[in-house]
Amino acid sequence: MKVSIYVSPKKGVLDPAGQAALGALKSLGFGEVADVRIGKYIILRLEDIDAGKAEDRVQEMCERLLANPIIEDYRIEMGD
Amino acid sequence: MRFGVVVFPGSNCEMDCHHVIDKVLREDVDYVWHQQTDVSAYDCLVLPGGFSYGDYLRCGAIARFSPVMEAVADFAAEGGLVIGICNGFQILLEAGLLPGAMLRNTSLSFICRFSSVRVENADTPWTNAARQGQVLRVPIAHGEGNYTADEATLAALAEEGRIILRYCGEDGEVTAAANPNGSVDNIAGICGEGFNVFGLMPHPERASEEILGSTDGLLIWESVMAHYRSRG
Known part of the structure; x- marks a missing residue:
């Protein structure tokens, strides 16, 4: 089973990489860009686990390791 | 007094x-x-500096699950003295032994140079050999030293005197211009609740001999030795 996890800087937390990309986009003439947030896209492949359990397990993986809840939010998408 | 220097794969300041x-x-x-x-x-x-586990995912995020870290947490919970320097500080944050988290430096650059830090609380195991307000010249070397925490945590740190070091100018003034990495309130080092756990981005071990240009880092080591001896 494929699982997609999107980790992004929490609202209100400074994102220096996003700010740098925003500045660069503006200087390239993309004045319509109001904000850039840069996060991570993590793809997992799970084996030998039923779908009901899997989401809870992935949530625990995010809380314990894959995201830092102090500075990051995450969103999980189960399946392809 | 017996020190243990914890070595993770990718530590590089342990020697x-x-x-x-x-x-x-x-x-x-x-x-x-x-x-x-x-x-x-x-x-x-x-806990020395370096790039434990390649700093993959987040700095310190994987090192915190090393077998030794459970022992470090138990040691700290019993009042044991723990100092995390640079990557060691990041590991203590990820492990929840100190509050808050690190973001990329606002400049996005890795910064390696001397910094001035002001002793904000000289009544701790780590700073008792320094004067309150003393300015220490100690090198920093990091890409992710931009400390952040939620407002309640910052208020508690300030109120309880747990902000130990702040980036400052050579004259000791804490200004935005003296902040190398964007760290909130110019924070360079903090303590946990019992003051036995200390995390800091500057490297005192790189400022402990004349030949390296500063011996201000010795104050940190001498403080913890004095604290240990006074405890008996």
Whole structure:
């Protein structure tokens, strides 16, 4: 089973990489860009686990390791 | 006094710490491999700088699950002295032994140079040999030293005197211009609730000998030794 996890800087937390990309986009003439947030896209492949359990397990993986809840939010998408 | 310098795969300041403790402070010191689970032989644990586990995912995020970290947490919970320097500070944050988190430096650059930091609380195990407000010249070397925490945490840190070091100018003034990395309130070092756990981005082990341009880092080591001896 494929699982997609999107980790992004929490609202209100400074994102220096996003700010740098925003500045660069503006200087390239993309004045319509109001904000850039840069996060991570993590793809997992799970084996030998039923779908009901899997989401809870992935949530625990995010809380314990894959995201830092102090500075990051995450969103999980189960399946392809 | 016996120090243990914890070595993770990717640590790179452990030899500097070992050298200073052994040759300059003339205290007992061992390396403690990250697989070790017994740290009861030590009076102070040092988590050195480096790039543990390649700093993959987030700095310190993987190192915190090393077998030794459970022993470090137990040691700290019992009042044991733990200092995390640079990557060691990041590991203590990820492990929840200190509050808050690190973001990329606002400049996005890795910064390696001397910094000035002001002692904000000289009544701690780590700073008792310094004067309140003393300015220390100690090098920093990091890409992710931009400390952040939620407002409640910051208020508690300030109120309880747990902000130990702040980036400042050479005159000791804490200004935005003196902040190398964007760290909130110019924070360079903090303590946990019992003051026995200390995390800081500057490297005291790189400022403990004249030949390296500063001996201000010695104040940190001498403080913890004095604290240990006063405890008996």
